[in-house]
Amino acid sequence: xxxxxxxxxxxxxxxxxxxxxxxxxxxxxxxxxxxxxxxxxxxxxxxxxxxxxxxxxxxxxxxxxxxxxxxxxxxxxxxxxxxxxxxxxxxxxxxxxxxxxxxxxxxxxxxxxxxxxxxxxxxxxxxxxxxxxxxxxxxxxxxxxxxxxxxxxxxxxxxxxxxxxxxxxxxxxxxxxxxxxxxxxxxxxxxxxxxxxxxxxxxxxxxxxxxxxxxxxxxxxxxxxxxxxxxxxxxxxxxxxxxxxxxxxxxxxxxxxxxxxxxxxxxxxxxxxxxxxxxxxxxxxxxxxxxxxxxxxxxxxxxxxxxxxxxxxxxxxxxxxxx
Numbered sequence: 001x002x003x004x005x006x007x008x009x010x011x012x013x014x015x016x017x018x019x020x021x022x023x024x025x026x027x028x029x030x031x032x033x034x035x036x037x038x039x040x041x042x043x044x045x046x047x048x049x050x051x052x053x054x055x056x057x058x059x060x061x062x063x064x065x066x067x068x069x070x071x072x073x074x075x076x077x078x079x080x081x082x083x084x085x086x087x088x089x090x091x092x093x094x095x096x097x098x099x100x101x102x103x104x105x106x107x108x109x110x111x112x113x114x115x116x117x118x119x120x121x122x123x124x125x126x127x128x129x130x131x132x133x134x135x136x137x138x139x140x141x142x143x144x145x146x147x148x149x150x151x152x153x154x155x156x157x158x159x160x161x162x163x164x165x166x167x168x169x170x171x172x173x174x175x176x177x178x179x180x181x182x183x184x185x186x187x188x189x190x191x192x193x194x195x196x197x198x199x200x201x202x203x204x205x206x207x208x209x210x211x212x213x214x215x216x217x218x219x220x221x222x223x224x225x226x227x228x229x230x231x232x233x234x235x236x237x238x239x240x241x242x243x244x245x246x247x248x249x250x251x252x253x254x255x256x257x258x259x260x261x262x263x264x265x266x267x268x269x270x271x272x273x274x275x276x277x278x279x280x281x282x283x284x285x286x287x288x289x290x291x292x293x294x295x296x297x298x299x300x301x302x303x304x305x306x307x308x309x310x311x312x313x314x315x316x317x318x319x320x321x322x323x
Contacts, residue, residue, distance in 0.1 A: 019270035021119060024048045027083075027185055028113065031123030031167070034264045035160040039284065041267060045274040046290040053289050078200045084212060085197040087185060091215040092208060098222040105130040113184060114167040114176045116261045119268060120184050125164040134230040137164050142239040148246045149236065152281055158250060161232040162257045171223040178216035189213050 021029055036044050043052075080086045090111035101107035110125040126139040141157060143149065149157075170176040182188065193210040201208040209215040232252070236245040266272045276296030277284050291297045 019268065020048065021268040025120075025268070028120040028122035029264075029268055031121060031160055031163045034116075034121070034163065034261070035156040037264050037267065038156040038159055038260065040277050040288065041274045042276045042294055042296055043288055043290060044267075046294070050290070076204055076206075078197070078204075081194045081196045083185060084187065084191050085193055087181075087187075088193050088197070088208075088210070088212060088215055091212070091219045094219045095215075095222060098219070098226065101128060101226060102222075110168075112164065112167040112171065113181055114170040115180070116163075116166070117265050119261075119265055121163070121167065123164055123167055125168065128168075128226070128229070130227070135227040136231045136233050137161050137168070137229050138233040138235065140235045140237060142237050143245060144239050146238050146243070146245055148248065152284075154234070154248060157234050158232070158248070158253075159257065159260055161234065162252050165229045165232065165252055166257065168223060168226075168229060171220050172226065172228075174224075176220075178213055178220055181216045181220075182213060187212050 025033065033044060036047075078089065080089055093109070094111045097107040097110040106127070106129040107125075108127045110128065112123050112125055114121050125137060127137070129136055129138060139157065139161060141149075148154075167176075182191070191212045193208070198208065198210055209218065230251075232250050234248040236247070237243065238245055267274060276294070276299075279300050282297075282300040285291050285294070285297045285300065288294070288297075
């Protein structure tokens with residue numbers, strides 16, 4: 001049985017007077033942050049200082065991911081003491097996942113790193129699998145209703161899978177190297193695990209590379225051995241029954257992906273303020289925990305009082321609207 005590490009740690013987000021990426025995501029903007037911007041950027045902004053409440057839907061999704069992990073890996077809980085420990089744990093999990101892929105043709109929960117324009121980006125690929133001779137990046141989402149999502153609802157998830165493909169490609173093609181990972185976190189060639197973290201591995205009888213550069217070099221070399229990702233697939237299950245509703249399979253959309261990356265970058269670099277949803281998509285606000293303190297919601301209420309039906313579509317660039 002191969003060992004995949006589970007850990008507990010306190011959330012600590014360094015705060016400075018610099019741009020949002022440096023202030024709230026100094027070690028990398030999350031793929032899920034960027035995909036959430038396609039849903040509502042104002043919600044993302046609120047969540048930086050007021051963490052989102054975990055909903056039933058979120059918990060159900062987490063349970064699905066945990067169950068799928070347990071199908072492939074033996075989970076061992078460790079407690080990282082330093083930033084170096086945390087990254088070494090992620091590199092170990094990457095190697096375990098890719099080792100499993102080489103043996104079975106499937107891997108889940110794969111930590112990845114990269115750079116989209118000026119943004120350092122981090123993510124965890126939900127699933128890679130070989131099907132009919134091609135490599136697919138996949139994820140499973142749950143829904144309350146037994147119907148496939150509308151376009152406005154599926155765009156964030158589509159972007160998320162395309163981002164995972166891009167991060168895997170960057171490492172596989174050598175565009176993001178082990179030395180880039182060191183710069184990503186401010187490490188040196190001698191950065192290594194803490195003695196306490198190494199002791200935990202010894203207790204479990206697990207062989208573990210303590211040097212970050214060596215660990216990253218080995219992990220990144222394993223990406224070069226997997227095929228090119230050819231397709232993305234989203235599977236939707238009914239929340240109450242777990243029954244499959246349907247699948248959404250799609251190729252990488254270069255133009256849309258990089259347009260969104262550029263859009264996201266402006267927000268994180270402080271080049272512009274956050275963009276709310278258009279009044280056409282204001283139905284999203286009824287699901288948002290921040291609706292009582294959001295100026296956009298108040299504006300929509302004012303619009304509704306003087307007109308009927310959808311109004312201006314100018315807040316978002318054209319490609320970010322529900323079609």
